[in-house]
Amino acid sequence: MAVDNKKPITRLDPTLISKLNSLELKAKAVVEGVKVGLHRSPYHGFSVEFSEHKAYMQGDPIKNIDWKVFGKSDKLFIKQYEEETNLIGNILLDVSASMDYKEKGEITKLEYASILAASLSYLMITQQDSVGLSLYSDRIENYFPPKSTRVYLQTLLKAIDNIQPSNKTETALCLNSIAEKIKKRGIVIIISDFFDDIEPILTALKHFKYKKNEVLVFQILDPIEKDFAFSSDAIFVDKETKEEMTTQPHQIQKSYQLAMKAFLDKLKSECLNNKIEYNQIDTSTPFDKALFAYFKKRSLLN
Helix, strand or coil: CCCCCCCCCCCHHHHHHCCCCCCHHHHHHHHHHHHHCCCCCCCCCCCCCCCEECCCCCCCHHHHECHHHHHCCCCEEEEEEEECCEEEEEEEEEEEEHCCCCCCCCCCHHHHHHHHHHHHHHHHHCCCCCCEEECCCEEEEEEEEEEHHHHHHHHHHHHCCCCCCCCCCCCHHHHHHHHCCCCCCEEEEECCCCCCCHHHHHHHHHHHHHCEEEEEEEEEEEEHHHHCCCCCCEEEECCCCCEEECHHHHHHHHHHHHHHHHHHHHHHHHHHHCCEEEEECCCCCCCCCHHHHHHHHHHHHC
16 A cells, blocks of 8 residues: 655645735735634734723723623723734845745745745734834845834735845845834844855844844745755756856765754854744745744743
């Protein structure tokens, strides 16, 4: 009997989500998919649920008075909610040429990262948080300061949907520039493959921490970038410099794996040492893993 070793497909599988017609539908499907099966979320900021009434006292917001209760009892009560959110979020999305890559994955790293950025934007705004967006490569391609309106969500989604990957990567330069633009502290979410000089990147990440922000890192990789499991002779082309190299992958696989492991371990350990939440995600990973990482970080901020 044949055994199917493929991973089961879930409703949040990147392949399925990517086939939806619009970016807004993709973002909504991810957020709603995560909600399925959850009753009362343990994560602050995930849902605003009515909890109970309390007697109105002078100084309480008039907008929270329950007029239906007043009509029945002739007494003033206000609604209390389990979650009241006003977080300021900034999403930083790497749109450089190295992100426009897929080999084992069904979608490119940039497609995955774009859906993730859109889903987080959708989630934050629908949960009454403010969200801003920065698109960067070797320069800041677009910068949108944080706002919290539904109309603004359409602006952000349109910007993400219109991304054209180009240019080289200057991660540290762009991150430092964006850090200076952020005037109010909140949560900074960086989505990138981080294929750049590691030391300047780490310094730039600390810049956000120095300004009292919480920082959440998503390192997006194609599955083959971790193991270099190419099966035949190949010509490798640098997505950014267009430089070509012909080689037999098995001859350099071990050296590549050691170098990649050292790079990934360095980024992860330095993030953790500086209280930066690090998440390594490949493009075959269902989106709920990334969103739950956000919920975990968000739960610590209230």
